[in-house]
Amino acid sequence: MNFSEIWIRRPVMTILVMSGLLLLGVLSYRQLPINNLPNVEFPTVTVTASLPGASPETMAATVATPLEKSFSSIPSVSSMVSTSTLGTTAISIQFDLERSIDAAAQDVSAAINAASGVLPRNMPAPPAYKKVNPADMPIMVVSLVSDTIPVTEMNDYAENILIPQLSTVPGIAEVDAIPPQKYAVRVQLNPEILANRGIGINRVLTAIQNGNVNLPGGTLEGANTSYTMDAKGQLTSAKAFQSLIVSYQNGYPVRLGDLGRVIDGVQNDKSSARFLTDGKARQAVCLRIRKQPGANTVQVAKLVKARINDLKHTMPVAVSMLTAYDLSLFIGTPSSTSSSP
Numbered sequence: 275m276n277f278s279e280i281w282i283r284r285p286v287m288t289i290l291v292m293s294g295l296l297l298l299g300v301l302s303y304r305q306l307p308i309n310n311l312p313n314v315e316f317p318t319v320t321v322t323a324s325l326p327g328a329s330p331e332t333m334a335a336t337v338a339t340p341l342e343k344s345f346s347s348i349p350s351v352s353s354m355v356s357t358s359t360l361g362t363t364a365i366s367i368q369f370d371l372e373r374s375i376d377a378a379a380q381d382v383s384a385a386i387n388a389a390s391g392v393l394p395r396n397m398p399a400p401p402a403y404k405k406v407n408p409a410d411m412p413i414m415v416v417s418l419v420s421d422t423i424p425v426t427e428m429n430d431y432a433e434n435i436l437i438p439q440l441s442t443v444p445g446i447a448e449v450d451a452i453p454p455q456k457y458a459v460r461v462q463l464n465p466e467i468l469a470n471r472g473i474g475i476n477r478v479l480t481a482i483q484n485g486n487v488n489l490p491g492g493t494l495e496g497a498n499t500s501y502t503m504d505a506k507g508q509l510t511s512a513k514a515f516q517s518l519i520v521s522y523q524n525g526y527p528v529r530l531g532d533l534g535r536v537i538d539g540v541q542n543d544k545s546s547a548r549f550l551t552d553g554k555a556r557q558a559v560c561l562r563i564r565k566q567p568g569a570n571t572v573q574v575a576k577l578v579k580a581r582i583n584d585l586k587h588t589m590p591v592a593v594s595m596l597t598a599y600d601l602s603l604f605i606g607t608p609s610s611t612s613s614s615p
Contacts (some may be wrong), residue, residue, distance in 0.1 A: 299596050300347035317369040319382045321345075323401035325394055328360045332611040339366055341401065348381045349357050360544070407561040410447070412576055414563040415599035417549045419556045422592045426457035426540060428559045431593070436561060441583060443577045445569035452560050458541040463534040464528050471528060473521060478533065478600050487507070512536045550597060561597060575602035 281288045323337050338356045341364065345354060356365040369378045382403050390400060392598040416430045432451050440449045463478060465586030509515050514533030530536055549558040565574045586595055597598075 276421070280428075295306045298401060300551075304552045317371070317373045317375040317378050317506075318406050319367045319369075319379055320406050321365040321367070321382065321386065321403045321404050322400050323363045323393075323397065324361055324399065325397050328361050328394075330358045330360060333361070337397075338363045338365060339501070339577060340389045340392045341386070345382065348378070348385060375405050379403060403542040408566055411601070412562045412599065413565050413575055413601040414597065416561045416563065416582065417547070417558040417596050417598045418561070418593055419549045419551065419558045419596060420590075420593045421556065423590065425455045425546075425557045425559060426538075428593060429455040429540075430457070431590070432559050435588075440561070440563065440578065440581060443574070443581050445565050445574035445577065446563060447566040447569075448562075449566045450562055452562050453542060453545040453547060454540045455546070455559055458513050458535050458539055459509070460539040460543070461515065461530065461534065462537070468531050471523065471533070472529065473533065478520055478530070481518060481530070482515070485518045486515075549596060551594075551596065571604045571605060573601060 280341040317528075321341060323333075323341070325333060325337060328336075334356070337357050341363075342354060342356060345351065345365070345367055348367075350370045351367060353368045354365065356363060367382065369375075386401050393401075418432055420428060426594065429451060430567050437449045437451065440446060461478075461482070465474065468475070468478075486507070486509045488508040493503060494501040509518070513536075515536045516529065518530040519527045520530055520533065521528050547558045547560045549560075550556075563578060565571060582595060589595060
């Protein structure tokens with residue numbers, strides 16, 4: 275008796291088994307994720323450190339090198355690449371595929387703590403690490419553009435409203451703004467004026483720090499009423515900084531505006547994004563959207579587009595939300611991608 279005989283003698287059983295396999299195959303096919311590349315998880319940890327004002331050479335010598343020496347003792351490291359720019363160092367550590375990303379992140383955290391003793395003491399914050407997968411490319415990039423609203427206000431709208439709303443879409447892993455365009459006041463000092471007045475940069479820095487504080491004012495207690503004191507010591511515009519007193523000379527105050535220029539700007543003015551529309555390049559804030567591992571790219575993109583259409587009704591009239599990149603257009607069927615915003 276061979277293997278085929280039992281199926282030939284029992285045709286009803288054969289039909290039922292084949293029908294069950296066919297049904298199981300159809301159900302399994304509908305559950306398959308749709309993506310442009312196979313889902314491969316590379317255990318990768320990225321460490322970032324900042325030292326404002328330091329040159330790339332200084333960052334490489336005083337920050338990147340000590341961290342790399344500490345990371346080299348971690349087992350199962352397959353590659354390590356560091357990039358040092360003005361005031362910032364980024365180190366990408368990739369581990370072997372069989373290494374657990376959670377265990378690798380713990381080893382990286384311990385290595386950072388071990389190297390903290392040899393890092394510069396004037397770093398504003400200790401190095402931070404983040405678990406990433408370099409194979410997870412964004413599935414969508416959405417741009418905010420406007421001809422009248424400043425880019426800093428669009429950045430605030432994106433971080434406070436759009437990013438929290440889009441992050442709740444099922445299948446979304448991360449939504450971030452690139453490049454960040456947070457508001458900041460920039461002070462551009464004139465070295466000749468400083469030399470003529472005999473004022474050092476450290477003195478100006480101390481005056482800015484002491485004149486821009488946000489402390490509680492306390493309360494005033496009366497017989498029947500209690501008043502809360504609101505001390506408005508936080509300076510929020512370039513105009514407010516211009517009148518800040520740095521020192522007194524010959525009985526007259528020397529204000530910050532007398533020593534150079536004080537302008538409204540962004541924290542990082544070395545990078546910006548522009549979106550070309552109607553033949554004109556406009557400043558933009560781009561939202562980079564990443565999906566969770568194993569999620570269906572086409573289905574997640576549909577949900578994101580539906581959420582974007584709902585958010586457009588709550589946006590300021592002067593702001594336009596445009597799709598700069600949509601990965602689902604390359605991997606989905608024409609019927610599934612024809613409704614992109």
